[in-house]
Amino acid sequence: MVSLIEWKDALINANYSKGYQKKIIAKIPLIFQKHTYTFQEFLDVINVNNDKINKDETAIKMIRLILNYCEKKELLTTDQLAQCRKKIKTQKSGVDNHVPTDQEIQQTISQLSPNNKLMYLVYLMSGVRKVELDYLIKNFSSLKAQQFEGFVKISMNYLRKTKNSYFCYLPLEVYSKLSANYKQLSVSNLEREIKRKKLIPIKYCRKWFYTKCIELGIPESIADYYQGRTGNSIGSNHYLSRQLLADKNYSEIVRYFNSFIH
Secondary structure (H helix, E strand, C coil): CEEHHHHHHHCCCCCCCHHHHHHHCHHHHCCCCCCECCCHHHHHHHCCCCCHHCCCHHHHHHHHHHHHHHHHCCCCHHHHHHHHHHHHCCCCCCCCCCCHHHHHHHHHHHHHHHHHHHHHHHHHHCCCCHHHHHHHCCHHHHHCCEEEEECEEEEEEEEEEEEEEEEEEHHHHHHHHHHHHHHHHCCCHHHHHHHCCCCCCCCCHHHHHHHHHHCCCCCHHHHHHHHCCCCCCCHHHHHHHHHHHHHHHHHHHHHHHHHHHC
16 A cells, blocks of 8 residues: 555655755645555556656656655565656656666776776766865765675765765775775866766766666665665664665676776
């Protein structure tokens, strides 16, 4: 069963601005006429309103948040969630959904100078935002890192309203190079070289990373977790379980990246 009352209460108690809450919640009665739905009823509503939803970015976000809540509370099965999410992947016209190919990424890597190549690899292999790597470089010596087999998990705790970075996961090889060279790195220098050589911009590294996670069979909620999309209101036990799953799944990412780079 999908309860919109429960979901609405969860959103109000989450770490969102009042304006954002109102904007999202206002979309609910435009799509849903009842407070509680069976899965089939819920899917039918999405099917009937598919065009309306996919033409409205806020409506798409509203449905995604409901599904994320249902996933967290285990109100729908994995297959049911997948059926619903498949219906709402279309984004509003004008939204940049481009994901570069592996060949385009490899071409960019091959043309970057050593220090800039290292930073670009960090973006590719962690999925962090541009400003988050800048924060990591400037605070590297004070950030704690936990080492696992083949990778490192850096405690970032870089919180900015609704955009947060809790951890930065990196292959051990990349982290070691970062540790030895972080004082020489500059995100601005990387951006200038990318612009001068007309290479793939930094923002696409995050999209490429997310896409690779999904292709490797990593759950969407864990891919979101790597990229800091986890509300502060999440329960401590659930947060811990997501950490454990993120740790377990990153080993799979490291194996892929090693073959991709080398």
